[in-house]
Amino acid sequence: MRYKVVHGAQAKEIVAAPDRARALLPAFIEAAKELESDGVRAITTTCGFLTIVQDEIAEAVNVPMITSSLFLIPMLRRMLGPKRRIGIVTANAQSLSPAHLLAAGIDPGWNLLVRGMESRPSFGSILGTGNTNDDTLDVDETRREVVEVCRAMQAEAPDLSAFLFECTNLQPYAAAVQQATGLPIFGIYHVVNLLHSGVIAPGFARGYL
CATH class of the missing domain: 3.40.50.1860 (Rossmann fold)
Known part of the structure; x- marks a missing residue:
């Protein structure tokens, strides 16, 4: 490496x-x-x-x-079928623009649910956007935040068929999310x-x- x-x-x-x-x-x-x-x-x-x-x-x-990992979305859409929804978990949903999606070959009109980690304080310490000056990562709390966001997405969209983790910092929590939701999860690990x-x-x- x-x-x-x-x-x-x-x-x-x-x-x-x-x-x-x-x-x-x-x-x-x-x-x-x-x-x-x-x-x-x-x-x-x-x-x-x-x-x-x-x-x-x-x-x-x-x-x-x-x-x-966003370049996996067109392939996942083929794998799952165009009518089944894919959830994109991103570091910041407000900043993930149509330009970012189009550059990855993603049509904004596809059946996607995009939610971000921008309001989660523990995850924010990874990106330097947290509310405290302490940059120490609380792994357990961050895991809880990621699982919470993904479970909320699943509740919001019962037709959700898979998660795509945009942010590389989300990958360590994939096992916990899969255990909580039962859904396939894709991300930088697969790339x-x-x-x-x-x-x-x-x-x-x-x-x-």
Whole structure:
């Protein structure tokens, strides 16, 4: 694994509006090129709001590159059928704009339910948007908040068929949400595994799973 930090790309800035990510595009491209030079065979990012600059970064490198789990939505819609609803859990529903969705190949007219974590104080400590100066993450409280949001979504939309976690910080709580709701959950974990298995094909000597 190799990591590159794009200085200035703070979560609360990138999530604020699509143009924030585009203003930092040269820095993202530079980081991606450096990773490619280091020998990496696939690249991803830690913020799903970067759909807005997916094409430019992907064109700048010669290895597979994906910025967001939101790119799974068109495939999930095919898997589930267009009439079944998909729930998108995002860091900030107010900031997840039609531009972000369109950049990921998502039609805003699709049967989606989008809800965010922006009002949850413990989750806010991850993004630096919490109400306190303490940046210590309370994992149990954050898990409770994520489960609470997802259960509320399920109650609001009984036809909900799956969850898509936009924010990479939501992935650790997928098991708890699945236990509480019984629904399939998709996110950055699946994107990374897709990339990994594509560039390093499994040999199946020890079985498939």
